[in-house]
Amino acid sequence: MPKLERLSEDVRDRMLNFPCIEHDDTPWTPMFKPLSESNVALVTTAGFHVRGDKPFGVPEGRGDTSYRVIPRDTSPGQIVQSHWSLSFDRTQTYRDINITFPMDRLEELVVRGKIGSLSDNYYSYMGALRDVTGLIEKTGPEVAKRLKDDGVDVVLLTPT
Amino acid sequence: MTTGVVLIKEHAERVKPPRMLAVPFNFGNTLGEANNPDYQHEVLEATFALLDHNSGPVLQQFETGPIPDPIVQGSHVINTSASKRFKAEEEVRSFIDYYERWLSLNLGRTGVGLSTIPYGDFGKMANFLEGYIEGTTSDMPERPTQFSLAHFIRYCVDDLKSFCFESRMAQKPNITVNALHEWFWVETSVARLILRLEKRMASDDNEEIKAEAYSIAR
Numbered sequence: 596m597p598k599l600e601r602l603s604e605d606v607r608d609r610m611l612n613f614p615c616i617e618h619d620d621t622p623w624t625p626m627f628k629p630l631s632e633s634n635v636a637l638v639t640t641a642g643f644h645v646r647g648d649k650p651f652g653v654p655e656g657r658g659d660t661s662y663r664v665i666p667r668d669t670s671p672g673q674i675v676q677s678h679w680s681l682s683f684d685r686t687q688t689y690r691d692i693n694i695t696f697p698m699d700r701l702e703e704l705v706v707r708g709k710i711g712s713l714s715d716n717y718y719s720y721m722g723a724l725r726d727v728t729g730l731i732e733k734t735g736p737e738v739a740k741r742l743k744d745d746g747v748d749v750v751l752l753t754p755t
Numbered sequence: 756m757t758t759g760v761v762l763i764k765e766h767a768e769r770v771k772p773p774r775m776l777a778v779p780f781n782f783g784n785t786l787g788e789a790n791n792p793d794y795q796h797e798v799l800e801a802t803f804a805l806l807d808h809n810s811g812p813v814l815q816q817f818e819t820g821p822i823p824d825p826i827v828q829g830s831h832v833i834n835t836s837a838s839k840r841f842k843a844e845e846e847v848r849s850f851i852d853y854y855e856r857w858l859s860l861n862l863g864r865t866g867v868g869l870s871t872i873p874y875g876d877f878g879k880m881a882n883f884l885e886g887y888i889e890g891t892t893s894d895m896p897e898r899p900t901q902f903s904l905a906h907f908i909r910y911c912v913d914d915l916k917s918f919c920f921e922s923r924m925a926q927k928p929n930i931t932v933n934a935l936h937e938w939f940w941v942e943t944s945v946a947r948l949i950l951r952l953e954k955r956m957a958s959d960d961n962e963e964i965k966a967e968a969y970s971i972a973r
Contacts (some may be wrong), residue, residue: 689921699798754761
């Protein structure tokens with residue numbers, strides 16, 4: 596993001612006062628095998644989903660903490676974005692979905708031998724949530740379990 | 756384990772995720788530049804390199820060249836389309852050839868589709884929104900029943916924006932991000948329609964409609 600001082604006052608204030616959760620410490624898992632032997636999945640908060648899936652919404656104004664599964668072999672033409680926030684530019688994603696959801700870049704990294712393999716499924720949430728209770732208690736653990744069941748070693752997280 | 760990209764470094768300092776690369780790009784431009792695979796790989800390489808750290812949290816700044824200008828917002832400019840006396844419906848119909856060129860150039864990739872209304876009917880959609888503002892129409896018969904009226908209006912607005920932006924990018928493939936947003940919010944009748952729609956919705960008695968007003972025209 597451009598430096599906070601370069602943003603308009605209303606956007607700057609919204610960013611500084613956004614009620615994101617605060618932690619005192621960090622769960623830490625050291626890398627236990629090379630990336631070139633690891634299985635990698637992509638998880639985004641950009642509000643993408645497969646065309647025809649239920650769009651993200653704002654139930655009772657608290658934010659939508661649900662998630663969507665995007666099979667890795669989905670073509671970019673079949674992915675749309677229903678993120679509720681208007682505070683970001685969508686036009687460059689229209690030009691190239693990889694700017695936010697780097698599905699082609701990850702395939703290239705496998706071909707180059709940098710990444711071992713890719714998960715069959717990627718996952719998408721909608722960010723800019725003002726209440727993450729549902730994410731912490733339900734949908735976060737659900738996706739974590741799916742990732743473990745899929746044999747994923749490393750998750751790449753991308754926002755929008 | 757996780758590694759990732761963050762756009763607001765100040766938030767990552769509070770949340771303390773294990774590994775994050777802070778990038779200086781605009782919201783929505785997470786890996787820097789569209790259609791620039793080499794640059795996107797630079798960002799990804801720096802992100803995956805965070806996995807090599809033995810302890811954390813790791814919050815590293817991605818060093819890059821000039822920081823892009825902030826994106827132009829609709830609430831910060833004056834729309835001048837009223838002087839053209841060009842209705843949004845007419846404008847939408849005039850964009851159809853460009854939009855179809857966009858579809859052809861991009862192998863069908865489009866942001867359009869949330870409302871489920873076919874793009875050939877977007878002129879009709881613009882007329883519905885016009886009637887809704889004027890109080891002569893309360894709904895569109897084609898609205899899918901699973902969408903509330905408030906959500907449907909939001910999806911109509913999203914589709915109209917995507918349609919206009921993609922049409923313009925087909926017309927002017929090298930247009931910059933900010934020139935694109937400035938063109939839309941300053942020059943188009945569709946943007947003027949959306950700005951009027953925002954005012955209409957903000958004054959509604961229905962709380963859901965009122966809540967959506969804030970989210971359609973910034």
